[in-house]
Amino acid sequence: MSDPQELAKALLKVSGPLLIGHLLNWGLFGVLSVQVYIYHLAFPNDHIRNKALSYSVYVLEIVQTMMLTQSAFHAFAEGFGNVEYMMEVGNLWFSVPILSGMIFFITQMFYAYRVHRLSGSSILAGVVIFFALVSFAGAIATGALSRHVGDLTGLLSKNTFITLGIWNGGNAVCDAIIAICMTVSISRRSTGLPQSQALVNKIIRLTVETGSLTAAVAILNLILILLPDHAGYFLAPIGILGKLYSTSMMSVFNSRIVFSDGGIKTLTSASAVDLPRTNWRAEQRGSANRPVRVAVKVTQEQLSFPSNEQTSFWEDKTPVRRADSFQLPTR
Known part of the structure; x- marks a missing residue:
């Protein structure tokens, strides 16, 4: 891209959203770190499956944050004033779509398991898994296309928008199904006891809030992708989706902490994330x-x-x- 005017216009479409995405990613990484630390202190004897899931996702988030930090330093510090540095894809093809897709898939499998345990329906869990696989395939395809583009303006091509639409559309549908199924399944479990019902209402509220948040960001990202001027505004929210999914999963684990008059209790004998299928x-x-x-x-x-x-x-x-x-x- 040799024309300075065209280069300046393309730079304005991607540099601002990219910087905002880096800032939001670092902020949400701090929130996620606090959630993981609380989980480490509150549940030292938690099931090994829950520990492996939480810490493996956190390790992926650490790797993604380090790679995004290197990209931001290369573009805004090492290449300060150099437009060519700003437009380089670098490791963004792997750190954003591939790693985020892996995090999405892991957390959505976790929610599919919860849907299966709560509703007792293998069909609903299968639908969640299907859309999770569609989203993961779209993320891998986006990363593969981004790897071979010349610069960041190549992300504004038609093929990339198609794969981005599959990726974010699958996430939005999957989140909506998860939120609806879990809310309906939990709301049917009426205990008749005020204290127990208060905990049920708390879990329903947490499910609606986290599911609605991730679905809303995925839908917003899809809308920004489909804008007629094909601007790069989607680069801001697309980098934080992984952190939102990880934080929502950790909030589900930490929701087992019960605050009472005598102090803080942790429900370690029966996990709120591993509910028995009962009639x-x-x-x-x-x-x-x-x-x-x-x-x-x-x-x-x-x-x-x-x-x-x-x-x-x-x-x-x-x-x-x-x-x-x-x-x-x-x-």
């Missing part, structure tokens, strides 16, 4: 004929009952039957 209506019908076990200890001075300790409905708090226990039949 709650059948349990409620069967509980009508089930004997209630009550542990009572009577002395001359006091009468003590089981404590009203604040717990989660994910935990099994059935009193242990002892020798001085008796059963009260229900009517």
Whole structure:
């Protein structure tokens, strides 16, 4: 691109959004680091599967942040005032589409597992996996095309816009399905206990907020890609999608922390991310004929009952039957 005017116009379309994307990426990396640190402190004995998932995603985020930092230093510091440095693709073809696509796929598989456990439907989980694979394929195709373009203006080509549309469109559809399925599945689990229902409402709110946020950013990115002037505005939000997915996943893990009057509790005996598939209506019908076990200890001075300790409905708090226990039949 030898014409200075055309080069200046193309530079304005990509340099500003690229700088904003770098700044947002660094800020969200700090948020993610705090989430991972809280998880490390709160759940030292968590399941090895959850630890491997959390730390592997965080390692990928570290690698992506380091590569993006090198790209920003090369463009805005080492090549300050040099337009050719600014327009180089460098490692952006790998750090943004490939690494972000891997992070998307891992987190979406995590949510597909949750959808399967909550709803008990393999079809819904299969739909989530299908759109996750479509999105991952679009990310790989975007990275492959970006690898062979001459400069950043090559990202504004028609073929690249098609692969970007597949990538972000698949993410938007996948996030919408995940948010709807999980919200409906969790809302059906009515416990009838105020404390337990409050935790259910908290999980529903967290699911809607995180799912809506990632879906909204993916849709915004898709809109910016389809703008008629083919500007590079999509370079700003496209670099932060990975951090949003990772942070939303870590917020789900950390949602098992319960704040009570006596301090902070962590639900380690039953994970909020690994729920058993149960038929709650059948349990409620069967509980009508089930004997209630009550542990009572009577002395001359006091009468003590089981404590009203604040717990989660994910935990099994059935009193242990002892020798001085008796059963009260229900009517």
